[in-house]
Amino acid sequence: MDLNYSAEELAFRDEVREFLREELPTDLSDAVREGRSIGKEGHERWHSILNARGWLAPNWPRAYGGCAWNAVQRHIFEEECCRAHAPRIVPFGLTMLGPVLQKFGSDAQRDYFLPRILSGEHWWCQGYSEPGAGSDLASLRTRAVRDGDHYVVNGQKTWTTLGQYANWIFCLVRTDPDAKQQEGISFLLIDMDTPGIEVRPIILLDGTHEVNEVWFTDVRVPVENLVGEENQGWTYAKYLLTHERTNIAGVGFSQAGLDAVKRLARQQMHRGRPLAESPHFAARLAQVEIDLMAMATTNLRIISAAAAGQAPGVESSMLKVKGTEIRQEINDLARRAAGAYALPFASEALEGDNSNLAQPEGTSAVSAQYFNNRKLSIFGGSNEIQKNIIAKVKLGGRT
Amino acid sequence: MNFQLSEERQMMQDSLRRFLADRYSAAQRDESVSNAIGFAPQIWAQLADLGILGALLPEDVGGYGGKGFDLSTVFEELGRAGVVEPVLDTAVLCGTLLASDPQGKGAALIEGLIAGNVQLAFAHGEVNSRYERLWVETRASAYGDDIVLIGRKSVIVNAAGADHLIVSARESGDTDDREGLSLFLVDTKAEGLQMRSSALMAGGCAAEIDFDNLRIPSSARIGPAGGASEMIEAALAAAEVALAAETLGAMETATQLTMDYLGTRQQFGRPIGSFQALQHRVADMLIELEQARSAVINAAGHLEEQPAVRDRHIAAARNLIARAGRKIAEEAIQLHGGIAMTAEYELAHFAKRIILAEHRFGDADTQLERFIDLSAA
Numbered sequence A: 001m002d003l004n005y006s007a008e009e010l011a012f013r014d015e016v017r018e019f020l021r022e023e024l025p026t027d028l029s030d031a032v033r034e035g036r037s038i039g040k041e042g043h044e045r046w047h048s049i050l051n052a053r054g055w056l057a058p059n060w061p062r063a064y065g066g067c068a069w070n071a072v073q074r075h076i077f078e079e080e081c082c083r084a085h086a087p088r089i090v091p092f093g094l095t096m097l098g099p100v101l102q103k104f105g106s107d108a109q110r111d112y113f114l115p116r117i118l119s120g121e122h123w124w125c126q127g128y129s130e131p132g133a134g135s136d137l138a139s140l141r142t143r144a145v146r147d148g149d150h151y152v153v154n155g156q157k158t159w160t161t162l163g164q165y166a167n168w169i170f171c172l173v174r175t176d177p178d179a180k181q182q183e184g185i186s187f188l189l190i191d192m193d194t195p196g197i198e199v200r201p202i203i204l205l206d207g208t209h210e211v212n213e214v215w216f217t218d219v220r221v222p223v224e225n226l227v228g229e230e231n232q233g234w235t236y237a238k239y240l241l242t243h244e245r246t247n248i249a250g251v252g253f254s255q256a257g258l259d260a261v262k263r264l265a266r267q268q269m270h271r272g273r274p275l276a277e278s279p280h281f282a283a284r285l286a287q288v289e290i291d292l293m294a295m296a297t298t299n300l301r302i303i304s305a306a307a308a309g310q311a312p313g314v315e316s317s318m319l320k321v322k323g324t325e326i327r328q329e330i331n332d333l334a335r336r337a338a339g340a341y342a343l344p345f346a347s348e349a350l351e352g353d354n355s356n357l358a359q360p361e362g363t364s365a366v367s368a369q370y371f372n373n374r375k376l377s378i379f380g381g382s383n384e385i386q387k388n389i390i391a392k393v394k395l396g397g398r399t
Numbered sequence B: 001m002n003f004q005l006s007e008e009r010q011m012m013q014d015s016l017r018r019f020l021a022d023r024y025s026a027a028q029r030d031e032s033v034s035n036a037i038g039f040a041p042q043i044w045a046q047l048a049d050l051g052i053l054g055a056l057l058p059e060d061v062g063g064y065g066g067k068g069f070d071l072s073t074v075f076e077e078l079g080r081a082g083v084v085e086p087v088l089d090t091a092v093l094c095g096t097l098l099a100s101d102p103q104g105k106g107a108a109l110i111e112g113l114i115a116g117n118v119q120l121a122f123a124h125g126e127v128n129s130r131y132e133r134l135w136v137e138t139r140a141s142a143y144g145d146d147i148v149l150i151g152r153k154s155v156i157v158n159a160a161g162a163d164h165l166i167v168s169a170r171e172s173g174d175t176d177d178r179e180g181l182s183l184f185l186v187d188t189k190a191e192g193l194q195m196r197s198s199a200l201m202a203g204g205c206a207a208e209i210d211f212d213n214l215r216i217p218s219s220a221r222i223g224p225a226g227g228a229s230e231m232i233e234a235a236l237a238a239a240e241v242a243l244a245a246e247t248l249g250a251m252e253t254a255t256q257l258t259m260d261y262l263g264t265r266q267q268f269g270r271p272i273g274s275f276q277a278l279q280h281r282v283a284d285m286l287i288e289l290e291q292a293r294s295a296v297i298n299a300a301g302h303l304e305e306q307p308a309v310r311d312r313h314i315a316a317a318r319n320l321i322a323r324a325g326r327k328i329a330e331e332a333i334q335l336h337g338g339i340a341m342t343a344e345y346e347l348a349h350f351a352k353r354i355i356l357a358e359h360r361f362g363d364a365d366t367q368l369e370r371f372i373d374l375s376a377a
């Protein structure tokens, strides 16, 4: 047992820190720290800075322009990025689609798409969920019918994150309606400029536009945009989900969030003293910090097993549940700390403006973030679905 | 022992519920919210016509209610329908303050208030007051027959739509002294008053207000000079009973929406309400809801008691509602899944309402501290 990083790992961490100190633009880190949106341009700028350094694709093999970092290095990188308030890497092309193409794509697909993910020429979004297919994803109904050397796609996807910025969407579509649910699904790559695609905004409860509906009417997709084999899409989709679940614990986000709450609690006054000195608030803060300390170690245990080649099993589900609970608890503390300053609708603040009130530093986005992050326990496989998985695997055979 | 509403209150509840079911659709709420003053004047006029505003004030000032159970009956309905109109600020907070002026200076305003012609806001909270009830740094200094106000009030709900403010200011003493506090009636268009208003996350508006040597005649003082603490505490007590009941109403709707959705949403070939994991969560919501209902009854039933008893019950109710409310709002969202995250689906409004109620007059921890202090006394 040794809870410390090795000398090489520490050297790597210093390298990452120095890079962030020198290359991370302060307008972006300020926006991230204050919970403001950085817009399409902000994401693209940060991606291109990372790409210039060769660090945009931590999980890709070197052959495709990735870093080929192991799980510990990736963790260090993510942790340092969160600490420095770097924008998160938009995952759809880099962490989700990239690995699928590397494993199941054709040479032509790999050659064409992978470099364009890195360069930012293609902004991908994820077309999995449908109005009737959420947790029960395999019940999806968007149809793709073969017509010569095209598929003709009809149907609707929903909850498409940042679809308004995207020019490509990867979709699960039904190609065999007669087969068993999981066996009639294919994985298609669709250019969003194709006629028949319409993107409609969904405004979330905190006033932000981060998700969309995507409608398909007779959309013609060349057959060469089918990934792997027809009707094998479910296999690829599941493979993708295991990648979606890296950094599932969000330890870095929680640490950054906790630091922000501590700053706020030192500055906000309660009965004439800093709120941080209130025993009730201090107890809440301590409680979540204690949980986070243990969870961070669980995360490291799983990461170092993964670095040694062991595939995580139900542990990822456990980390998803605990990690999101902790992040949501931290958001709850932040809104508490803000007192009456949690009331204003500072959605403008998310887009770069401030509320009209002279909000004390760090308070303008707290309630928006609290409400927005209720999504954490809903998407990426809801926490209930994760618990079903844990119970099924661990109780399996006994009941 | 009798837990039935009186006949009059039952009638008031029925007519208000019917009116809101007919008139207060989600579209109406959106219209109210998007108004720059945070509410719809025509709804306000109709509430006045229904007698709702008068029901919140005592007979000796021209109302026909004003007791704890009048407040809880009305506000449970307002919360259930998600009404954003500033009944709490104008009628309960400011109405109670005006009604408690021993000299009856507010009589004309109260008449206008009950008729629906007056909007008011209580300019009390400040940057550093957090939830302290008597923490006032704003100063009031006498110059001959005039009073000059200097200071800043923050997050003052309904200020943008108000004709008058009731401003708390200190004529003597330290920031958190009981003695030395006075109340002044100030026209929102007065010179020396600067207001910046913002929309609120759960509907309505609040402003930050600067008083820069604002000059008013000393006749603008309501209540005793330097002795307004008890009036302030009584008005806040009434407002907290109202807010607790309003939150209860919103919790009922959130729970109802969740149960309906669980019965209709299909995943894996069956209604999601058939999953036992979710059934138990709904059962917990219903249990919390009954706790909340009783907490409101306890608070409303003690509003007319002496201050220490009154405030202890109110602190208890608001602490419980803060906890139960958070649980119900969060579970309602979670059990719905993604749909609950959209601004368009009605639950969003109720969830925000429930959570953000905790940010007025004291959150769960502050209420707990009050309860502990008052229990020791």
Ligand SMILES: Cc1cc2nc3c(=O)[nH]c(=O)nc-3n(C[C@H](O)[C@H](O)[C@H](O)COP(=O)(O)OP(=O)(O)OC[C@H]3O[C@@H](n4cnc5c(N)ncnc54)[C@H](O)[C@@H]3O)c2cc1C
Binding pocket: A125, A126, A127, A128, A129, A131, A133, A134, A135, A136, A158, A159, A160, A161, A162, A211, A375, A378, A379, A380, A381, A382, A383, A384, A385, A388, B265, B267, B268, B272, B275, B277, B278, B334, B335, B336, B337, B338, B339, B341
């Ligand atoms: C902000 C946001 C962004 C998103 N981004 C994307 C995106 O980019 N691309 C994409 O494809 N999708 C995206 N999603 C969709 C997300 O994956 C779904 O919301 C999620 O799968 C849940 O589906 P649902 O919302 O339809 O809820 P439902 O599946 O209807 O679930 C409702 C409730 O029932 C519970 N439940 C369902 N089945 C069971 C069961 N068997 N046992 C116990 N409980 C159960 C759920 O846990 C939940 O509490 C996003 C969602 C959100 C909110």
